[in-house]
Amino acid sequence: MQEPTKTTPVAVVTGANRGIGKAVAAQLARDGYRTVLAVRDPARGRAAARELPAQATVEQLDVADADSVARFARRLRDRYGRVDVLVNNAAVNYDTWQDPLGADLDLVRDTLDVNAIGAWRVSQALAPLMRRHSPGRRIVNVSSESGSLTDMHAATPAYAMSKAALNALTRLLAAQLAPDGILVNSVCPGWVATDMGGPTAPRTPAQGAASVLWAVRIPDDGPTGGFFRDGQPLPW
Template sequence: MQESPKTAPVAVVTGANRGIGRAVAARLARDGYHTVLAVRDPDRGRHAARDLPGSVTVERLDVADADSVTDFARRLRDRHGRLDVLVNNAAINYDTWQDPLGADLTVVRDTLEVNALGAWRVSQALVPLMRHRSPGRRIVNVSSESGSLTGMGAAAPGYAMSKAALNALTRLLAAQLAADGILVNSVCPGWVATDMGGPAAPRTAAEGAASVLWAVRIPDDGPTGGFFRDGEPLPW
């Protein structure tokens, strides 16, 4: 784990201390980005970053806390002065134990606060650092097919609603930022064997991260405002 020169492109990955977030951060660092692991618990973040390649730092960020987001944005501006890639990966509460009519709305509210409003809050704070006109500026919202209205059922209601809201945020940001050349897309990494996905999931964290990285690597004339898995469109 080391600092990089200020000329390197900068990437932020939220919720990067494990699973898909850590796998994405590792690949970005290997690809030459100065990669910031934005995590609620810096000690866990430093442990996660210990064996990562390239240029990596760890910063505290609670996406549900407005003051934490403001402080994070200030530190990023002071230390790097720019941002090239934002991966909104932080998420909680895959609430498979709930159904819509019996759902604990406190759980639902907490889930929306992190999974949807957290990404919105972080984007509001960090987009000003992306207006430097360099190529390759991307916002990738790590969503889920659970949030697709086309196939939505009764399962995991809080999580499903939060990801549907995150997809709506993708559309809103893509429309506003098109003139700035910042591409914004939602990505479903698939069912991944993480703490949230469980050990029965068929995909590894690296395989799930590949979908996210596809959205980072698309050319400047690539799609924006879309929903993808493995580089292929998903229905809203």
């Protein structure tokens, strides 16, 4: 394996200690990125990193905690001075037990705070490390078809709201970062067998990760401000 240098691109994956985030981090490390597993609990992050096929570092990050996000951004600035790829993957509360009229609004607020504002917080903190002139910079927001307004059901209301909001964030950031050449897209990984997706889901984490990796690997003149699964557009 080649030793990383100052020019080796840096990839950050939030919520990378399990599930789809871990599978994305594994592949990015294999692809030669200096890969940062950004995790709430570093012990669990280190356990995940030991299982990866290539070297990766672990950093503490709670996307719902502004101080944790600020400390995380400072550590990345001091250690690497750059971020090339940000995968906003961390999420909670696939609330299958709720409907819109009965929904616990405190839980809705907490869900928005992690799934949508968390991604916003991390993007704000890391954008200064991304807004420099080099190719290959991407923000990938790991969304869900549950957030599609076109296909909205009276189900998983907290989660659906949070992913619709995350998709709006994708549009906002894509517009602001287009002049910097940073491509920002939402992706749905499909239904994946993880703690969130449950054991009967048809896709493996690696299969779910493929949609995320597609949005990392698109060329610099590729799409921005879009919503995709398996590299194909989804309705908003």
